[in-house]
Amino acid sequence: MTTCKALLISAPSSGSGKTSITAAIARWHARQGLKVRVFKTGPDYLDPMILQRASGHAVYQLDLFMGGLEHCRALLAEAALEADLILVEGVMGLFDGAPSSADLAAAFGLPVLAVIDASAMAQTFGALALGLQQYRSDIKLCGVVANRVGSAGHGVMVGEGLPANLPLIAALPRNAALTLPERHLGLVQAIELPGLDELLDGWADAWGAAVKPGFEFASLRFEPAETTATPPLLQGRRIAVAQDAAFSFIYPANLDCLRKLGAELLSFSPLKGEDLPDCDALWLPGGYPELHAQTLREHPSLFADLRAHCEAGKPLLAECGGMLCLGISLTDGDGQVHPMAGILPGQALMNKKLSALGLQSIGWPEGELRGHTFHYSSLVTPLPPIAIASNPNAGRAAEALYQQGSLRASYIHHYFPSNPAAVAAFFSTQFAG
Known part of the structure; x- marks a missing residue:
């Protein structure tokens, strides 16, 4: 104590x-x-x-x-x-x-x-x-x-x-x-x-x-908490994490969780023109891609590298703003349409009013994760969700979870410590290319 x-x-x-x-x-x-x-x-x-x-x-x-x-x-x-x-x-x-x-x-x-x-x-x-x-x-x-x-x-x-x-x-x-x-x-x-x-x-x-x-x-x-040791389920896995003004919504506890699982984290900044590192898995967190859409679009290799990553069957978790970068297009707050990576079918649109806000519980195939949602955009996609979140406060916000090959995407900002084993299971999977 x-x-x-x-x-x-x-x-x-x-x-x-x-x-x-x-x-x-x-x-x-x-x-x-x-x-x-x-x-x-x-x-x-x-x-x-x-x-x-x-x-x-x-x-x-x-x-x-x-x-x-x-x-x-x-x-x-x-x-x-x-x-x-x-x-x-x-x-x-x-x-x-x-x-x-x-x-x-x-x-x-x-x-x-x-x-x-x-x-x-x-x-x-x-x-x-x-x-x-x-x-x-x-x-x-x-x-x-x-x-x-x-x-x-x-x-x-x-x-x-x-x-x-x-x-x-x-x-x-x-x-x-x-x-x-x-x-x-x-x-x-x-x-x-x-x-x-x-x-x-x-x-x-x-x-x-x-x-x-x-x-x-x-x-x-x-008082110290009763905790159990985290097994190194991601030992030897290299996970790239986009980190800059466009991809900044990152809980420090999420990074700690991945490290405790044994992962080596490779931070890179798409806005600075940095290439996607050689990695086994990738996390695109939320942020403000709508404010930097042109810069992201003009990156010489980002979108091609993201497509190659998915084609190789490597896991890619895209949350909120990270997901918006993967669609066919992103319409910013001024109405300008920006072509995006085209990996995820659908178009994203920035709205003038709040679209969703609330705590979320979502059933991943590997287990339940918790997190929250908060966004002013909407995504129109023909892709059927593999799961729909629930809101513990009975709010209207109930986000979809999409899966396409090795890509998993949602508006949810997941809190990895809520289920480290599920996070490790996804990031360690080799999907069919």
């Missing part, structure tokens, strides 16, 4: 400023020489990119559905062995979703810091904070942050209605210069923000100036 200071940062709703506050706290303490580990509740790729830059360490998911209780316990225990401070950014509002951020806090006894956007309220701030504190008895709200206050007086006003056992930890002023740009899937990727480090330092400075003297993080005991 290991002791480490820890905190979960949540809010009444999305858009309250959880990411910026979490990043500010992480950056502030990392600059003080502390080892900070940050986690993100639920499926997300974009916020963790920001938090990784803020903390200087890869950000892992804590999701009670995708990974399960013991997997989350193992990640926290591992982090506690090396960290001085563990921060967990929540998802949506504190009680939203199933499982929710509150469920995670209750499972591990994480104290909760509530970030409330105070820009359009005064005394009601206290009522909202009190409601968050009393809604569930199995979590503990240790304090509140008033975000985007209009003045010092406004910051004092919103804190006046708080009870003594729910202190105002900080009141942070509105500052348009300390905001991040967004696009259809959320925040712009960290690798696309050249001034990100200066922005993070600005957030850290704002936190340091606003935090009340005497605020202390609670120390928690993290």
